Amino acid sequence: MSKTMISTKRLSKSYGKSGQVIALDKLTLDVYEGETFGLLGPNGAGKTTTVRLLNCIVKPTGGSATVGGYDLIENSIEIKRMTGLLAESPGLYEKLSAQEFLEFMGALYDVPSDILSVRVDKLLKLFGLHGRRNHLLEGYSRGMKQKVLIAAALIHDPPLLFFDEPTSTLDPSAALMVRDLMKDLSENVGKTIVVCSHILPIVEELCDRIGIINRGELVAVGTVDELMERTGKDTLEKAYIDITGGVQQKELLSWRELRSA
Amino acid sequence: MRRLKWLVLAKNGYLLRTSSFGRMRYAVPFLIGVPIVVAVFVIIPWIADFFLDELEVFFLSSAAVTFIQIILFTIFILFLTFPISFSLNSGQEEHYEVLLSAPLKPKDVILGKFVGDMPFYSVAVVVASSLFVALLLPLGLGLVQAVMIMGIFLLTFFSALWIGVLLAAMIRSKIGSSARGKDLGKALSMTVALPMVGLMYAIMSGMVYSALLDSGSKGPLAFALDLLPSSWGADVIVSFALNPGGASGMSVEEPLRFVAMIIFFVGALWVGTKLADRAYSLESQSLSSNLARPEGQFYRTVRTVSGGGSFGSLVVSVFKDYGRRLENISKVVYIIGLMLLVTFFFGGAEDVGGGFIMLFFLLPFLSGFIVGEVTVRGKENLFIYRKAPRGEARLVRARIVQSMIVMIPLTVIASAISLTTVPGLGTGPALVMVLYMIALSASLIVFSLGLFLMFPVFSEKPADMMGNVIILSVFMMGCFFAAVLLSVYGEIAGWLLILTLTTVSGTIALFLGVRNLKTLE
Numbered sequence: 131m132s133k134t135m136i137s138t139k140r141l142s143k144s145y146g147k148s149g150q151v152i153a154l155d156k157l158t159l160d161v162y163e164g165e166t167f168g169l170l171g172p173n174g175a176g177k178t179t180t181v182r183l184l185n186c187i188v189k190p191t192g193g194s195a196t197v198g199g200y201d202l203i204e205n206s207i208e209i210k211r212m213t214g215l216l217a218e219s220p221g222l223y224e225k226l227s228a229q230e231f232l233e234f235m236g237a238l239y240d241v242p243s244d245i246l247s248v249r250v251d252k253l254l255k256l257f258g259l260h261g262r263r264n265h266l267l268e269g270y271s272r273g274m275k276q277k278v279l280i281a282a283a284l285i286h287d288p289p290l291l292f293f294d295e296p297t298s299t300l301d302p303s304a305a306l307m308v309r310d311l312m313k314d315l316s317e318n319v320g321k322t323i324v325v326c327s328h329i330l331p332i333v334e335e336l337c338d339r340i341g342i343i344n345r346g347e348l349v350a351v352g353t354v355d356e357l358m359e360r361t362g363k364d365t366l367e368k369a370y371i372d373i374t375g376g377v378q379q380k381e382l383l384s385w386r387e388l389r390s391a
Numbered sequence: 392m393r394r395l396k397w398l399v400l401a402k403n404g405y406l407l408r409t410s411s412f413g414r415m416r417y418a419v420p421f422l423i424g425v426p427i428v429v430a431v432f433v434i435i436p437w438i439a440d441f442f443l444d445e446l447e448v449f450f451l452s453s454a455a456v457t458f459i460q461i462i463l464f465t466i467f468i469l470f471l472t473f474p475i476s477f478s479l480n481s482g483q484e485e486h487y488e489v490l491l492s493a494p495l496k497p498k499d500v501i502l503g504k505f506v507g508d509m510p511f512y513s514v515a516v517v518v519a520s521s522l523f524v525a526l527l528l529p530l531g532l533g534l535v536q537a538v539m540i541m542g543i544f545l546l547t548f549f550s551a552l553w554i555g556v557l558l559a560a561m562i563r564s565k566i567g568s569s570a571r572g573k574d575l576g577k578a579l580s581m582t583v584a585l586p587m588v589g590l591m592y593a594i595m596s597g598m599v600y601s602a603l604l605d606s607g608s609k610g611p612l613a614f615a616l617d618l619l620p621s622s623w624g625a626d627v628i629v630s631f632a633l634n635p636g637g638a639s640g641m642s643v644e645e646p647l648r649f650v651a652m653i654i655f656f657v658g659a660l661w662v663g664t665k666l667a668d669r670a671y672s673l674e675s676q677s678l679s680s681n682l683a684r685p686e687g688q689f690y691r692t693v694r695t696v697s698g699g700g701s702f703g704s705l706v707v708s709v710f711k712d713y714g715r716r717l718e719n720i721s722k723v724v725y726i727i728g729l730m731l732l733v734t735f736f737f738g739g740a741e742d743v744g745g746g747f748i749m750l751f752f753l754l755p756f757l758s759g760f761i762v763g764e765v766t767v768r769g770k771e772n773l774f775i776y777r778k779a780p781r782g783e784a785r786l787v788r789a790r791i792v793q794s795m796i797v798m799i800p801l802t803v804i805a806s807a808i809s810l811t812t813v814p815g816l817g818t819g820p821a822l823v824m825v826l827y828m829i830a831l832s833a834s835l836i837v838f839s840l841g842l843f844l845m846f847p848v849f850s851e852k853p854a855d856m857m858g859n860v861i862i863l864s865v866f867m868m869g870c871f872f873a874a875v876l877l878s879v880y881g882e883i884a885g886w887l888l889i890l891t892l893t894t895v896s897g898t899i900a901l902f903l904g905v906r907n908l909k910t911l912e
Contacts, residue, residue, distance in 0.1 A: 186777075186778075187777045207781060210779060210782070213778075215778055217778075219771055220771055220774075221768055221770075221774060221775050223711075223712040223772075225712040225715035225716055226711055227683035229683075230708060234704065234705065234708035235775075237705050238701075238705065238779040238782060238785065243700075243704075264682050265681065265682055265683070266682070266715070268570030268571070268681070
């Protein structure tokens with residue numbers, strides 16, 4: 131049995147004065163070292179909140195958790211050091227070039243300068259951005275920015291990586307490259323990876339286990355086969371829709387019923 | 392039936408502007424209108440009645456035309472500049488793209504914007520014109536004359552607003568919707584306001600008034616003003632004040648001038664709609680993206696001054712992102728320009744205290760504009776630091792160092808300019824004062840950063856930033872008055888009090904700000 135990398139016990143997060151908006155409700159979950167764990171759920175289900183909590187960006191309002199053996203509240207600095215995050219809607223310094231931004235991120239994580247310059251160079255080459263490394267990020271497309279941000283998440287080579295929608299803005303070949311990169315990181319270097327994505331084939335291929343969050347609650351967890359078996363469906367997509375509830379077929383075109391002349 | 396698209400857009404503009412009123416939004420015109428009506432027909436005539444003799448003397452004097460000419464000219468320039476500045480700053484190309492992808496003609500977009508903006512800007516004009524009418528009513532002004540005066544103000548305003556909206560669209564179109572274009576737009580929005588401020592100061596200092604009075608109708612300034620419809624209206628208003636009464640008392644000249652104003656506005660409207668296609672072209676002017684220049688001596692020095700290593704890299708990164716935004720440079724230029732204007736129009740101090748008064752009130756603006764940048768890129772940007780180990784502390788330190796590198800040289804320049812207005816000041820005391828201002832600037836940087844972290848501003852709109860800047864300015868005013876009271880114990884005690892209060896309050900604000908930064912969600 132592998133070591134537990136992430137362990138949460140009734141981890142909760144609510145917003146508002148009296149906590150009326152519950153973003154995450156009593157999440158109890160274990161993710162193991164070297165595992166690739168997929169976090170699925172509809173928009174606004176609580177995936178990003180979970181990722182932010184586990185990266186010590188926001189503080190929980192209930193429960194407890196450890197990441198890499200460190201307590202989420204007491205040892206936030208150690209946790210930050212050992213995690214890399216590709217956020218869903220990350221902030222960028224648009225007036226920096228890709229190279230400058232990666233150097234900045236490396237400095238934030240105290241990567242020694244001799245290692246940093248080589249790593250920045252190699253990451254830019256890997257993502258096909260080396261030729262435009264001196265262009266300001268403001269001129270980059272969304273996909274190119276996403277590549278820079280993935281590179282930024284890797285810059286300090288952390289043992290635990292969080293990827294929130296890593297391929298959503300990438301072209302098919304870049305998406306495949308990122309998928310292969312995550313696979314390599316997991317299988318060959320032993321990184322633990324948590325992926326939030328709506329692109330189910332990638333999740334299905336990459337993830338050892340999947341957790342499904344709906345309205346702040348973890349409603350299912352298991353391997354792809356276990357989830358399909360539990361719901362009696364033959365694909366992950368159908369199992370996911372069954373667990374989270376989809377749109378009824380008859381509702382799809384109901385908006386056309388009253389047609390103007 | 393197809394709807395009038397410009398009306399749909401104008402309504403949308405109204406809804407956007409009144410969104411904060413919620414369900415009460417349709418009552419907004421009444422909430423504004425009723426007090427105006429009460430003021431015009433009851434309060435102001437009642438007050439004006441007490442000054443009837445003075446009013447008559449004033450309108451009989453040669454100063455009256457000049458005075459009204461200046462007021463109308465100010466309205467004209469103000470409403471011409473404001474939409475340009477606002478549009479350049481807001482950079483709404485995304486909205487325009489949505490609009491242009493809909494079945495609309497470009498003239499619908501520009502007309503919709505004009506009509507949508509009209510009710511809000513017109514409040515100020517209605518108040519100004521009502522004030523005039525109310526002041527003139529006791530002189531025996533007739534109803535037709537009163538309506539025409541209101542019309543003159545409104546026509547001046549409509550013409551200016553229309554030209555402003557049109558020019559704004561054309562400039563926006565010219566600079567493009569690229570990131571560089573947006574940045575340039577924001578920078579221009581600040582600098583466009585500077586000549587306007589200069590004009591206001593020139594009016595306030597009496598320079599324009601004197602120039603017009605001295606040259607009469609023959610000077611170049613008077614000739615230039617005569618070309619604008621605002622001046623045609625001024626003559627009509629004074630003529631009405633001199634010959635109050637019904638329409639029978641009117642000569643041919645007044646209605647002619649009024650009609651000329653209408654023709655000017657309609658003509659501008661017609662030309663504008665013809666130009667609309669060009670004004671709303673969103674075609675990108677250039678597809679090239681900007682390159683980051685290799686790190687020069689300046690950044691190498693910044694890195695060294697910041698202590699090198701990881702922290703030096705952080706400061707340099709923060710500095711690059713700050714310095715490459717024309718918008719930030721324009722804010723600094725604006726404050727320094729403001730200082731030069733004040734010195735030019737109102738300069739001339741008797742002592743050091745007098746020379747530095749202006750600086751006391753401008754430094755909070757300068758520090759606020761430099762430091763206020765810390766949160767404007769949004770929470771997601773702050774989360775980069777939140778995610779990094781001890782990231783918040785590094786952000787604060789990097790921002791302080793970066794802001795000081797910008798602010799201190801500017802303080803030295805500003806102090807030097809201020810000291811030139813103080814006669815007979817020796818080098819020694821001047822140097823001490825400059826050093827004092829450097830210390831004060833440093834305290835203000837810390838104070839500003841604390842404030843902006845306590846009350847973060849997540850938008851790039853200068854108006855949103857003003858809240859914290861006003862707090863700083865009010866604080867400085869309080870310090871200044873406390874220092875004046877303490878100066879009975881000597882002037883130095885007053886100076887030291889200001890510095891001490893700023894430093895202590897700044898430290899407390901920074902402590903609270905950092906605490907807020909750590910819990911911000």
